[in-house]
């Protein structure tokens with residue numbers, strides 16, 4: 001299988017994976033396949049599609065921009081869509097995030113954040129702050145810096161020797177029966193211990209409120225606030241990787257706004273263009289920016305990509321921003337819409353750790369086999385879901401819903417019914 005095609009697919013064992021389903025059209029939450037089957041996209045196509053497929057307003061904005069200016073070098077030259085987008089983002093980002101740096105995907109947004117934090121200290125003449133702190137279970141992308149900052153796993157083990165050193169803390173995820181406050185206290189105590197005994201940390205990077213690829217692990221806003229206090233006391237830079245949590249996913253524009261926290265650096269991508277164009281942003285506060293704002297050319301942030309701030313991407317993001325603004329009450333309401341389904345889910349003895357943050361609902365399945373991403377139940381569910389008209393992609397034994405915000409009440413009930421039926425077959 002997959003042998004007679006020039007395409008080498010992402011995260012895919014090319015020898016053992018079945019041929020992919022060919023999609024010919026998208027509309028709202030629906031994907032239409034070549035064979036005529038319709039599939040409901042419950043995971044927003046890897047979490048990027050926040051407003052539904054082929055949204056006419058975003059499509060129109062891209063078409064209009066394409067006929068005006070498709071791309072231009074972003075050093076020495078500028079353009080309206082990038083400037084407009086930067087101003088809009090600053091309005092919704094947490095207080096202090098005033099500097100917008102463009103790149104093209106979540107991994108590069110993280111690379112830029114790590115470089116900003118590392119160079120910040122060099123620019124200040126502080127040479128010993130060179131290590132990063134991160135969390136177990138974290139996923140920050142697949143480029144080298146992003147892999148190094150992420151949790152070490154089967155996906156990265158081949159490259160282990162090439163990574164810079166990172167110290168990890170446990171992510172205080174909310175689980176059935178756990179005393180979450182004391183779990184958080186232990187993590188914070190570990191962090192404080194590290195900060196006191198070792199002054200070598202440039203920054204701490206984390207996925208605020210929800211760790212995505214690591215299994216939809218959720219922590220409390222209280223934890224983010226306590227972490228911020230500790231970081232401030234110890235002069236530690238905080239990087240929020242909001243690549244997945246941004247643009248309404250967690251029930252507000254950003255997880256930082258849910259928690260009321262003010263990180264130094266924020267990474268964004270996925271939902272930024274509504275899933276239309278690859279685009280990313282790393283924002284920073286003036287604390288970071290000021291250390292680069294200097295007569296000395298060596299203090300420049302020497303980073304950029306050919307497609308940095310691509311006008312089509314920025315135009316899509318501006319249109320998507322407006323739709324996100326209109327959808328505020330919609331993404332805030334998801335917990336209510338999940339309520340009855342959560343009750344039905346909890347009746348299954350197979351189901352544990354049901355958790356919800358904003359538009360994201362996740363639960364674990366108590367099935368035999370290794371706990372985590374490689375549990376074989378994910379393949380079985382993926383196939384059965386597809387047969388019943390649902391696009392789902394469990395993270396091992398963790399199932400989750402992350403639909404586009406435009407999903408209607410009827411569509412959601414339809415999905416719930418099918419998921420419950422699917423669970424009965426396990």
Ligand SMILES: *Cc1c(COP(=O)(O)O)cnc(C)c1O
Pocket residue numbers: 105106107108110139140141142207212213241242243244245269270
């Ligand atoms: C997806 C993701 C990334 C990587 O983004 P890509 O666009 O896939 O490179 C980084 N961080 C988080 C939290 C993500 O979910």
